[in-house]
Amino acid sequence: MYLEEIFGLKGKVAVVTGGNRGIGQVVAEGLARAGAEVIILSRSGAEDTLKKISDAGSRGYHIKTDVTSEESVAEAFRQIVERSGSIDIVFNNAGICLHKDTLEASVEEFRRVVDVNLTGEYIVAREAGKIMMEKGIQGSIINMASMSGSIVNIPQWQCSYNASKAAVIHMTRSLAVEWAEYHIRVNSLSPGYIATPMSVDTPKELKEAWMPLIPMHRMGKPEELVPAVLYLASNASGYTSGSDVVVDGAYTCV
Numbered sequence: 001m002y003l004e005e006i007f008g009l010k011g012k013v014a015v016v017t018g019g020n021r022g023i024g025q026v027v028a029e030g031l032a033r034a035g036a037e038v039i040i041l042s043r044s045g046a047e048d049t050l051k052k053i054s055d056a057g058s059r060g061y062h063i064k065t066d067v068t069s070e071e072s073v074a075e076a077f078r079q080i081v082e083r084s085g086s087i088d089i090v091f092n093n094a095g096i097c098l099h100k101d102t103l104e105a106s107v108e109e110f111r112r113v114v115d116v117n118l119t120g121e122y123i124v125a126r127e128a129g130k131i132m133m134e135k136g137i138q139g140s141i142i143n144m145a146s147m148s149g150s151i152v153n154i155p156q157w158q159c160s161y162n163a164s165k166a167a168v169i170h171m172t173r174s175l176a177v178e179w180a181e182y183h184i185r186v187n188s189l190s191p192g193y194i195a196t197p198m199s200v201d202t203p204k205e206l207k208e209a210w211m212p213l214i215p216m217h218r219m220g221k222p223e224e225l226v227p228a229v230l231y232l233a234s235n236a237s238g239y240t241s242g243s244d245v246v247v248d249g250a251y252t253c254v
């Protein structure tokens, strides 16, 4: 009862971008378990995630969306308001990573990473904030950053990704201050290496190089991010805004 009062999300409408797989899928299931209706915005279908949401005893649906397109995101949010009546929580998660030496990566590739990871999250947060303000919703926006926004990963070079995630952390702080008067909270989540399709497909040698650098000597599981998201999404974090919550097996401490 006590935990449900603080962390429970019954009656809340949550949006998860890139929720068709990886971290987004696991977090979508966690939000559903906590009682939220969960809408998945992704470029491809999300049948597996929708099944997990319904198995968790909640409701949800999918809207095909490209987060880099203002029109696509605005249309998705319009449909959500029409169908679900509110947008209380946004897990702004869609993202891509490029491992390439800077001089080998093209400017176009740099732009693409920034377009999805930073501008995409900006578009999603902006559309969500607009609706929250219009409807007087005291919402919570959780932007997906990364420990790469605070440290430089080695041995792989990923300048575009690191720069995009650092910008997400400061965009989060900027929106938190700008929207505080509307009681809209904006926080970011910075995971370390998490075992998902994004990282599981990385070459074995690279992962072997990472292990000694992680004080816990293992990658995290997507499930280990869910409690942090529930904290940021729920009443539990009512006085928390502009924070970057780091879940990285202590990587950034050394």
Ligand SMILES: NC(=O)c1ccc[n+]([C@@H]2O[C@H](COP(=O)([O-])OP(=O)(O)OC[C@H]3O[C@@H](n4cnc5c(N)ncnc54)[C@H](O)[C@@H]3O)[C@@H](O)[C@H]2O)c1
Pocket: 017, 018, 019, 020, 021, 022, 023, 024, 041, 042, 043, 044, 065, 066, 067, 068, 093, 094, 095, 096, 097, 116, 120, 144, 145, 146, 147, 190, 191, 192, 193, 194, 195, 196, 197, 198, 199
């Ligand atoms: N896996 C990790 O180790 C790790 C660590 C720190 C941060 N992250 C961040 O977590 C988020 C999710 O990563 P993941 O590991 O689950 O990766 P993933 O590749 O499994 O999932 C990324 C999701 O984003 C979606 N996406 C990409 N571009 C999109 C677009 N233009 N429009 C809509 N959806 C789009 C993909 O389709 C996919 O569903 C990313 O932002 C990533 O940077 C991941």
